[in-house]
Amino acid sequence: MTDLNSKAYILGGAQTDFSRNFTKEGKGIVALLKEVVTDALHNCGLDFNDIERLGRDNRTACFIGNFLAEKYIQQGHLGAFLTEIHPCFYGVPSARYESACASASTAIDAAMSKIMCGEFDLCIVIGCELMKSVSSVKGGDYLGLAALREKEAVNVELPFPKLFGRLADETIKKYRLDENRYMDALAEIATINYANAKRNPLAQTRNWFMNREQASMRGTETNPCVGGRLALSDCSQVTDGAAAVLLASGELAERLGKNKPYIKGHGHRNAPLLFSAKMEEARTSEYILPWTRQTVIDAYKRSGLGLDDIDVIETHDCFTSSEYAALSAFGLTEPGREYEAVESGLIAFDGAKPVNPGGGLIGCGHPVGATGARMLLDCYKQVSGLAGDYQVDNVRNAMMLNFGGTASTNYAFIIGK
Numbered sequence: 001m002t003d004l005n006s007k008a009y010i011l012g013g014a015q016t017d018f019s020r021n022f023t024k025e026g027k028g029i030v031a032l033l034k035e036v037v038t039d040a041l042h043n044c045g046l047d048f049n050d051i052e053r054l055g056r057d058n059r060t061a062c063f064i065g066n067f068l069a070e071k072y073i074q075q076g077h078l079g080a081f082l083t084e085i086h087p088c089f090y091g092v093p094s095a096r097y098e099s100a101c102a103s104a105s106t107a108i109d110a111a112m113s114k115i116m117c118g119e120f121d122l123c124i125v126i127g128c129e130l131m132k133s134v135s136s137v138k139g140g141d142y143l144g145l146a147a148l149r150e151k152e153a154v155n156v157e158l159p160f161p162k163l164f165g166r167l168a169d170e171t172i173k174k175y176r177l178d179e180n181r182y183m184d185a186l187a188e189i190a191t192i193n194y195a196n197a198k199r200n201p202l203a204q205t206r207n208w209f210m211n212r213e214q215a216s217m218r219g220t221e222t223n224p225c226v227g228g229r230l231a232l233s234d235c236s237q238v239t240d241g242a243a244a245v246l247l248a249s250g251e252l253a254e255r256l257g258k259n260k261p262y263i264k265g266h267g268h269r270n271a272p273l274l275f276s277a278k279m280e281e282a283r284t285s286e287y288i289l290p291w292t293r294q295t296v297i298d299a300y301k302r303s304g305l306g307l308d309d310i311d312v313i314e315t316h317d318c319f320t321s322s323e324y325a326a327l328s329a330f331g332l333t334e335p336g337r338e339y340e341a342v343e344s345g346l347i348a349f350d351g352a353k354p355v356n357p358g359g360g361l362i363g364c365g366h367p368v369g370a371t372g373a374r375m376l377l378d379c380y381k382q383v384s385g386l387a388g389d390y391q392v393d394n395v396r397n398a399m400m401l402n403f404g405g406t407a408s409t410n411y412a413f414i415i416g417k
Contacts, residue, residue, distance in 0.1 A: 006116050006250075007115075007250055007262040007263070008111070008112040008115040008116055008123075008247045008248075008249075008262060008263045009115075009247065009248045009249070009250060009252075009253035009260040009261070009262045010245060010246070010247060010248075010260055010261050010263070010376070010380045010415065011044040011046075011122075011246040011247070011248050011252075011253065011256065011260060012040070012043045012044040012245075012246060012380065012384075013043065013044070013243065013244045013245035013373070013376075013377045013380065014036050014037075014039035014040040014042075014043050014243070014244050014377075015036070015202050015241070015243040015244075015374055015377055016032065016035060016036055016202070016240075016241045016242050016243070017201075017202050017241075018202055018204040018237075018239050018240075018241040018365030018367065019202075019203070019204045019205075019206070019207075019365070020240055020241070021132045021240055022130055022132070022240045023132050023133045023240070024132075028073065028130070029069065029075060029078070029081060029130060030081065030084045030085065032128055032130065032241075032242050033081055033082065033084075033085055033126065033128060033242065034084075034085045034086075036126060036128070036242040036243065036244045037082070037085060037126065037244055038085075040124070040244035040245070040246060041246075044246050045256065046246070048086045048088040049088070051086075051088040051089065051092070051122075051124075052087075052088035054121060054122050055088060055089070055090075055091055055092045056091075059120055059121040059122065060092055060120055060121065060122040060123070060124070061092060061093040061094065061111070061114060061119075061120050061123050061124075062079075062082055062089070062092060062093070062094035062123070062124045062125075062126070063094070063095065063097060063107035063108070063110050063111045063123060063124070063125045063126070064078050064079055064081075064082075064094065064095070064096045064097065064125075064126045064127075064128065065096075065097050065098070065099075065103035065104030065105070065106060065107035065108075065125070065126065065127040065128070065369045065372060065373060066078050066096055066097075066098065066103055066127070066128055066129060066369035067098060067100055067101070067103050067129060067146070067368040067369040068129070068142055068143075068145065068369075069129075069130070069369075071134075071142045071145075072129065072130050072131055072133050072134060072139070072142065073130050073133055077096075078096040078128075079095040079096040080094065082094050097110060098369075099404040099409045100146035100368065100404030100405045100408070100409065101146065101316065101318060101366070101368050101371055101372075101402065101403065101404045101405070102371075102372055102403055102404035102409040102411050103127065103368070103369040103372065103404070104125065104126075104127030104243070104369060104370055104371060104372030104373035104374075104376075104402075105372030105373075105375075105376075105402045105411035105413070106372075106409075106411070107125050107126070107127065107372070107373070108125050108245070108247075108372060108373065108376055108411075108413065109268060109411065111123035111124075111247050112247060112263055112266070115247050115248065115249050118249070120249070121248060121249040121251060121252040122246065122247070122248050122249075122252060123246070123247040123248075124246055125244065125245045125246075125247060125373055125376075126242060126243070126244045126373065127242060127243050127244075127369050127370035127371065127372055127373030127374065128241070128242035128367065128369055129239070129240070129241065129242075129367035129368045129369040129370050130240050130367075131238050131239060131240060131367060131368065132238060132239075132240045136238060137157065137158075139238055140157065140158040140159065140160070140161075141153075141157075141159075143159070143160050143368070144156065144159040144160065146160070146404060146405040146408075147159055147160070147163060147273070147405055147406065148273045148274045148275075151274060152274065152275060158226055158227065160227075160318070160319075160406075161226040161227025161228075161230055161234075161235060161319070162227040162228060163227070163275050163406050164227060164230060164234075164318065164319035164321045164322060164406070165227035165228025165229055165230045165321070166228065166275060167275075167288070167319075167321045167322065167325065167406070168182070168186070168228065168229045168230060168321040168324075169228060169229065170279050170282070170288060171288050171321065171325060174282065174336070175288075175335070175336035175337075177336070177339070181339055182324075182339065183216075183218075183229065184216065184339075185324060185338070185339040185342040185343065186230075186234055186321060186324060187212060187215040187216040187233070187320075188212065188215075188342050188343075189320045189323050189324060189342060189347075189362075190210065190215040190233045190234055190320050190362060191210065191211065191212045191215050192347065192348055192349070192355075192356070193317060193323075193356050193359050193360045193361075193362040193363040194208065194210035194215075194359070194362065194363050195210075195349070196349055196356055196357050196358060196359045196360070196363055196390060197358070197359030197360075197363025197364055198359075199349075199357070199358070199359075199388075199389040199390035200358040200359050200363070200364055200388075200389070200390050201388070201389075202364070203363055203364040203365065204237050204239055204363070204364060204365035205237065205359065205362075205363050205364075205365070206359075206363075210233060214233065215233040215234075218230075218231035218233070218234075219231065227319075230319055230320070230321065233320075234319050234320040234321070234362075235318075235319055235362070236317060236318045236319065236360075236361035236362050236365075236366035237361070237362070237365045237366050238366075239365035239366050239367040240367060241365060241367035241370050242367065242370050242373075243370045243373035243376075243377050244373065244377075245373050245376050245377050245380065247263075248260070259417055260417075261379075261380055261383040261384060261416055262415070262416070262417075263413055263414070263415055264302075264303040264304075264305065264397065264414045264415065264416050265298075265299040265300065265301070265302035265303025265304070265305065265412075265413070265414040266298070266299055266302060266411070266412060266413050266414070267295035267296060267297070267298030267299035267410070267411065267412040268295065268298070268409075268410065268411050268412075269291045269292075269295040269298065270291065270408060270409055270410070271289065271290075271291035271292070271407055271409075271410065272408070273405065273408045275406045278406065278407070278408075286334075286335040286336075287328060287329065287335045288325050288335070289325050289329060289407045291407070291410055292325070292326065292329045292401070292403065292407050292410050293328070293329040293335075295329075295401070295410035295411065295412045296329050296330055296331070296399075296401060296412050298412070299399065299412035299413065299414050300414075303414045305397060305414060305416075306331075307330060307331040307332070307353075309396070309397050309416075310330075310353070310398070310399045310414070311353075311382075311392065311394065311395040311396055311397055311398065312353075312354050312355075312357060312379075312382045312392045312395050312398045312399075313330060313347075313353060313354070313355045313356070313398070313399050313400070313401075314356060314358075314360070314375040314378055314379055314398065314399070314400040314401070315330070315355055315360070315400070315401045316361065316371070316401055316402050316403050317356060317360040317361045317362050318361050318366060320362070322403075322407070323355070323356075323360070324338050324339075324342075325338070325407075326401055327341045327342075327347070327355075329401065330399070330401070332347070341353075349390075349392070354392050357378075357382070357391075357392050358378050358387065358390045359390075371402060372400075372402040372411065375400040375402055376400060376413060376415070378398075378400075379398035379399070379400050379413070379415040380398075380415060382395045382398045383395050383396070383397065383398050383415055383416055383417060396416055396417070397414060397415065397416035398415050398416070399412065399413070399414045399415075400412065400413050400415075
């Protein structure tokens with residue numbers, strides 16, 4: 001990525017308030033998409049007339065990340081839904097992308113590629129999910145479709161908490177960890193993410209109460225265990241929401257006259273779908289999630305950067321056990337010593353390598369199909385100095401790691417100026 005026109009620049013974007021319940025508001029997917037797209041265009045200094053002009057020249061396209069609209073809202077064919085927002089989208093290429101919790105990252109990857117090869121000047125990436133339309137039990141069953149359902153999720157209530165509970169078990173076993181030390185580290189991860197969310201005006205849990213004592217008290221009435229060792233405090237949220245990010249060619253970014261961040265490097269690797277197959281692979285690797293580690297390495301190599309160059313990290317904390325495993329994947333510690341990054345304060349908001357300063361999936365929320373776009377937007381905000389109360393000082397480069405299922409799909413992106 002050396003030539004101006006071979007880079008995908010980030011113009012900006014928007015996120016909905018993740019604390020909202022669109023079903024209770026009587027709103028559906030069209031209202032969700034219209035709100036986030038309208039706000040994203042406005043924040044980037046564009047409007048629907050610009051989309052119409054670029055569309056006439058066939059220089060714009062739209063990419064929608066979504067996991068399971070067919071189940072949650074009984075609606076497919078989301079790629080065509082932007083035409084319900086405004087006539088300017090008539091004729092504009094648009095499609096939906098799906099990779100479970102990494103759906104929006106798949107859309108980002110596709111849009112970035114279209115920009116870098118010179119096919120489009122503007123790509124609108126939207127991640128969206130409406131999850132509060134069903135009960136938590138039914139929603140948990142739907143989420144099981146991101147696993148190898150016939151072997152891992154049939155007749156299993158809340159399959160993903162149980163699968164990531166198994167990740168906790170396997171981590172302790174692989175590295176011969178002291179169980180109390182490991183569980184204390186998970187409690188601290190949850191505490192950090194909830195505390196960070198209080199800085200974020202769009203975070204789902206910004207007004208919730210959670211402290212270290214409560215996060216440590218698992219198996220109680222207020223913090224019941226839901227997946228082996230994992231309790232509610234270890235889990236990401238069921239969320240309605242959307243995030244949109246606008247990617248642009250160098251020519252368009254330069255025309256807008258601003259020094260915009262761009263995607264400096266990326267990684268994309270898939271691991272075995274079956275959790276037990278992942279763990280079998282891990283027996284021959286230092287890392288509990290070796291393909292996640294390789295995804296990060298690929299992003300470092302493509303960017304020409306290393307961990308020392310990264311000032312802030314967004315990682316996929318669908319559960320505290322997933323964030324814990326990701327710490328060594330970034331290179332923050334040696335594998336098996338991830339607790340050191342937690343205990344030392346390295347990943348705290350005021351630490352040397354802050355992780356999830358806006359709350360992550362646990363604090364900010366996790367509308368499954370939107371998470372990758374929200375992560376990219378937060379990286380853009382950090383690099384641009386636009387993160388408000390959750391802004392980290394002196395950010396030059398930000399990195400995100402987003403995965404789908406039990407890290408079956410892995411994406412990493414590095415963003416900087």
